[in-house]
Amino acid sequence: MYTEFLTPIYISIQVTFIASLLAFTVAVAAAGMMKRKHFRGKNIVETIFMLPLVLPPTVIGFGLLYMFGRNSAIGQMYERIFHDSIVFSFWAAVIAATVVAFPLMYQTLKAGFEQVDRELEEVAKVLGGNSLQVFRYVTLPLSKNVLLVGIVLGAARALGEFGATMMFAGNIPGRTQTVPTAIYVAVEMGKTELALYWVISIIILSFFMLYFVRRSSSS
Structure with missing residues (x-):
């Protein structure tokens, strides 16, 4: 029972860590670009970025299956290179968690970048810095x-991801079974005590993540 309890937690931590790094990298680049650039259709692009935040998890899962499944160009290319399918793999769980974590990170980071004093950015440009240099050496440090906050909120969202993960990565013990999917299966099988332990563990992890966010926001 000890191994059965710890394995989904270990997988969840792995998935959350990798997904958070991926989502954070893309969110920083996207938020920085959207802060610097003004173009026709910008609101449409930002709406697309935010869609995973409001779409049902089953829709996200179906979309990922369609994009990365064995009949898709990406899925076929992946199989030719790695001789395995993305669907029902560890990386499928990572992709699902990345997709759902990205909008929250993006919105948080963009709001933070917008609060940076524009006069400081303009001074940096006058001193010879280009847009990318200003963003790297002025905007990012002032948005520490x-x-x-953005990466912790995104990580918390990735940790709790269930629906898209279940559809795209499945619930394979020791491979793709995260804590949320393990709780669901445990309840279905009548293993209420084991499910309760997992519930407590994810509540504790989420509590400390949110506590960190609140402390960082108030400092």
Whole structure:
């Protein structure tokens, strides 16, 4: 029972860590670009970025199956290179968690970047810095707290991901079974005590993540 309890937690931590790094990298780049650039259709692009935040998890899962399944170009290319399918793999769980974590990170980071004093950015440009240099050496350092809040909120979202993961990665013990999917299966099988332990563990992890966010926001 000890191994059965710990394995989904270990997989969840792995998935959350990798997904958070991926989502954070893309969110920083996207939020920085959207802060610097003004173009026709910008609102449409930002709406697309935010869609995973409001779409049903089953829709996200279906979309990922369609994009990365064995009949898709990406799925076929992956199989030719790695001789395995993305669907029902560890990386499928990572992709699902990344997709659902990205909108929350993006919105948090963009709001933080917008709060940076524009006069400081303009001074940096006058001193010879281009847009990318200003963003790297002025905007990012001044947004340090927001960066921390964004990655922790995204990680918390990735940790709790269930629906898209279940559809795209499945629930394979020791491979793709995360804590949320393990809780669901345990309840279905009548293993209420084991499910309760997992519930307590994910509540504790989520509590400390949110506590960190609140402390960082108030500092």
